[in-house]
Amino acid sequence: MRNNVIETVMGAVVLMIAGFFLTFAYTNSGYRTSNDSISYHAVFDRVDGLVVGSDVRMSGVKIGSIREMSIDPKTYLANVVLAVNSQIKIPKDSSAEIVSDGIMGGKYLALVPGGDDDMLKANAQIEHTQSSVSLEAMIGQLIFSPKNKEAEGDKEKSHP
Structure with missing residues (x-):
């Protein structure tokens, strides 16, 4: 009988802690259901x-x-x-x-x-x-721009 009372009290404590965390998460999430x-x-x-x-x-x-x-x-x-x-x-x-x-x-x-x-x-x-x-488009433009190809060509000409 004593074990049942302890288990019941522990279960109630766990439920209260879970309720506290859910309330805390909801109030700090920034979610508002305001019609204002x-x-x-x-x-x-x-x-x-x-x-x-x-x-x-x-x-x-x-x-x-x-x-x-x-x-x-x-x-x-x-x-x-x-x-x-x-x-x-x-x-x-x-x-x-x-x-x-x-x-x-x-x-x-x-x-x-x-x-x-x-x-x-x-x-x-x-x-x-x-x-x-688009970040991908900007990176592609940077990689494949004609200016970069000209710079590579200049490097190849300067090295024998």
């Missing part, structure tokens, strides 16, 4: 590495997340819907760019505020966008 956000649209040539749920940041601070991504069947451009904290007012001439979070990090959408006095309204389109830069 405004949606905006942006159109990009390419959105490599960006996924639904990726951060939307301004000055490095998370102010929202990517809500939806789709392809326009007429233009074949990527439409991105982003949800931004309603307390953040975005000037009309602001720009949106897809940037990397370090060399091996993920991608996020960075909003660069403009200087216009008029602010974007809900569901407005952000006109100025900069698409994702």
Whole structure:
């Protein structure tokens, strides 16, 4: 009988600790289910590495997340819907760019505020966008650029 009471108490302690860790993880994950956000649209040539749920940041601070991504069947451009904290007012001439979070990090959408006095309204389109830069394409361009081939040819000529 005494073993059953000890096992029951230990089980309850384990469940309380697990509950504590789950609560701690949820509150520190940055996940918010707030309806206190405004949606905006942006159109990009390419959105490599960006996924639904990726951060939307301004000055490095998370102010929202990517809500939806789709392809326009007429233009074949990527439409991105982003949800931004309603307390953040975005000037009309602001720009949106897809940037990397370090060399091996993920991608996020960075909003660069403009200087216009008029602010974007809900569901407005952000006109100025900069698409994702492909690291692989840049490396390939560096390796196979004509400038590098000319430099190699000069080295071969200088050595007998």
